[in-house]
Amino acid sequence: MANSTIRTELCDMLGINYPIIQAGMGPFSTNRLAGVSANAGVLGIVSTSGFGYLRGSAAQMETGAAQVVKSLTDDLGGTWQEQLKRALRRVEESCREAKGIFGINVMVSSEVAEFAREVIRTTIELREEDPEIKDRLRVIITSAGDPLPLTDTIKSSGLKWFHVVPSVRHALRAERAGVDAIISSGQEGGGHVAWEPVHTIVLLPAIVRAVNIPVIGAGGFGTGASLIAALALGAAGVQMGTRFLATKESEFHPVHKDYILKGNERDTIVARGVVGPLRWIKNEAAVDFTRLTVEKAPGVFLGEPEDLADVAREVRAKEDEGWDAQFRGDGPKALMPGGEVGGLVDDIPSVKELVERIVKEAEDVLVNLPQKYLKD
Ligand SMILES: Cc1cc2nc3c(=O)[nH]c(=O)nc-3n(C[C@H](O)[C@H](O)[C@H](O)COP(=O)(O)O)c2cc1C
Incomplete structure (x- = not known):
């Protein structure tokens, strides 16, 4: 037992340690976050949604979005596809020595479907051009949309394919599309949440019961004990967002990290955001924006999906202002996604420290539970 650690089928499927x-x-x-996470033995994920900004013009650099662009590339030359390839090459270089494994996240909702296809196509092309990348970049995680139209493209690429879902119905559709694993996205999570909310404690085991492929828990995870809880519910692992945002290396603004650090478990709120309901950190801007959502986009609270095209201009303008303030680090005016698990965050560690702590806690819980509760 002395040298044993927690391993699941997720580790075997991807070649990761934890x-x-x-x-x-x-x-x-x-x-940067993906590179250091891969080096720490977990799966690092590069978010690709920001590359949409690079389709714009140099004018983007005049706004708060300049901060986002800086996190994507240090060289504005070439097309956004070339910049995406350069960014992925840099991540691979940063985790080559430790043989880290990483992947990309692509939001595939109908509003951004064409851009998403191009991100996927560019990534597959890069893997074919570069054997080192092919070896290290092993996964694509699609989210926020329908996976079925992507089956042919992704399945023939050799990438492992995970899809994020908020319900059993969506999980069955993803299984039918041929994904290799499902990510169960519980309502406590930061960022996009479901039109019809279900929390992790019910959603995760319901999906595990319904499908015949590995399921990963997301939404509310941030500790070793919760990793063990997910395994107990039948998951093959967990995905953590808010907890990794609040680390030294994450690209997010220090003000955003500070809100997570200081907030408690009640300091988030759901309002409209980007393509549907979104969990924000509860500050002045988020409360105002929630009021506006109640008035102009009540479907968020009634489980009645509405297209982005139908959302009032006022709501979209207010959200844009909030994002811009986030990039500038203007606390009270900023709209900042964050999950309930922020209430359990009480430090900003390095990713390595965080992963070591989570794994140690998980191992301790696993060893101690039988001693404590299995009685003759
Ligand atoms: C700041 C922030 C941005 C996010 N952006 C995305 C995104 O672009 N695409 C996506 O699929 N999920 C996104 N998410 C959701 C995460 O991928 C993850 O599923 C979620 O954070 C898990 O819940 P947790 O925050 O409780 O760990 C985001 C979450 C946060 C906190």
């Missing part, structure tokens, strides 16, 4: 995924978190690229 059954933990550092979540993709846009719009920052999470390049």
Whole structure:
């Protein structure tokens, strides 16, 4: 037992040391975060949603979005596809020595479907051009949309394919699309949440029961004990977003990290955001934005999905202002995604320290539980 650690089928499938995924978190690229996470033995994920900014013009650099662009590339030359390839090459170089494994997250909702296809195509092309990348970049995590139209493209690429879902119905559709694993996205999570909310404690085992492929828990995970809870519910591992955001290396603004650090478990709120309901850190801007959502986009609270095209201009303008303030680090005016698990975050460690702590806690819990509760 002395040298044993926690391993699951997720570790075997991807060649990672621990059954933990550092979540993709846009719009920052999470390049650096993905590299250090891969080096720490978990799956590092590069978020690709921010590359949409590079389709714009140099004018983007005049706004707060300049901070996002800086996190994506240090060289604005060439097309955004070339910049994406350069960024992925840099991540691979940063985790080559430790043989880290990483992947990309692509949001595939209908509003961004064409861009998503191009991100996927560019990534597959890069893997074919570069054997080192092919070896290290092993996974694509799609989210926020329908996986079925992507089956042919992704399945023929040799990438492992995970899809994020908020319900059993969506999980069955993803299984039908041919994904290799499902990520169960519980309502406590930071960022996008479901039109019809279900929390991890019910959603995760319901999906495990319904499908015949590995399931990964997401939404509310941040500790070793919760990793063991996920395994007890039948998961093959966990994906953590908010917990990895609040680390030294993550690209997010220090003000964003500070809100997570100081907040408690009640300091988040759900309002409209990007393509649907989104969990924000509860500050002045988020409370105002929630009021506006109640008035102008009540479907968020009634489980009635509405297209982005139908959302009032006022709501979209207010959200844009909030993102811009986030990039600038303007605390009270900033809209900052974050999960309930922020209430359990009480430091900003390096990723290596965080992973070591989570794994140690998980091992201790696993060893101690039988001693404590299995009685003759
Ligand atoms: C700041 C932030 C940005 C996020 N951006 C994305 C994204 O671009 N695509 C995506 O699929 N999920 C995104 N998510 C969700 C995460 O990938 C992950 O599923 C979620 O954070 C898990 O819940 P947790 O925050 O409780 O760990 C984001 C989450 C946060 C906190």
